[in-house]
Amino acid sequence: MLNRVRQPFNVNALAQAAALAALGRCRLCRARAARSTARAAPRCEEGVLRSSASPSCRRTPISCWSKVGDAARAYQRLLEQGVIVRPVANYALPEWLRVTVGVARENRRFLDALDSALAG
Numbered sequence: 001m002l003n004r005v006r007q008p009f010n011v012n013a014l015a016q017a018a019a020l021a022a023l024g025r026c027r028l029c030r031a032r033a034a035r036s037t038a039r040a041a042p043r044c045e046e047g048v049l050r051s052s053a054s055p056s057c058r059r060t061p062i063s064c065w066s067k068v069g070d071a072a073r074a075y076q077r078l079l080e081q082g083v084i085v086r087p088v089a090n091y092a093l094p095e096w097l098r099v100t101v102g103v104a105r106e107n108r109r110f111l112d113a114l115d116s117a118l119a120g
Contacts (some may be wrong), residue, residue: 037062041101047111065098069116077117083110 011019023078041064048066056067071094075087078097086098099110 037101040104040107044101044107046117063098063100065096067095068097069095071095071097074117078113082114
C-alpha cells in the first residue's frame with residue numbers, strides 16, 4: 001500500500017544521513033587537495049625553471065605553463081613517456097605547454113620526462 005503513495009526515487013533517513021556525511025567528506029578532500037596543490041605549484045614551477053626547458057614559466061594555482069620551443073614535438077615525446085600535458089598552440093602559444101600540478105611524485109615524473117623530452 002505504501003508503494004502506491006510514495007514519491008519516486010525517495011530515500012530513507014539512513015540513506016539521507018549517509019549522503020550528507022559523504023558530501024561533508026568530499027568538501028574535506030577538496031580542501032586537502034587544494035592545500036596540497038598550493039604547496040606543490042611553486043615547486044613545480046621551480047623545477048621547470050631549473051630544467052632544460054627554458055627560462056620562461058608561468059604558474060596558476062593548479063597549473064604550470066612552460067615555454068619549450070617546439071611544443072608539439074615536446075608534447076609528443078612526453079606522451080611517448082606516458083606523461084600527458086596540454087599543448088596550447090590553439091591559444092596562439094605554439095611554444096608553450098600546460099601541465100596540471102599533481103602530487104610530488106607526479107610532478108617529479110613530469111620534470112624528469114620533460115628533461116628527457118627536451119634533451120633529444
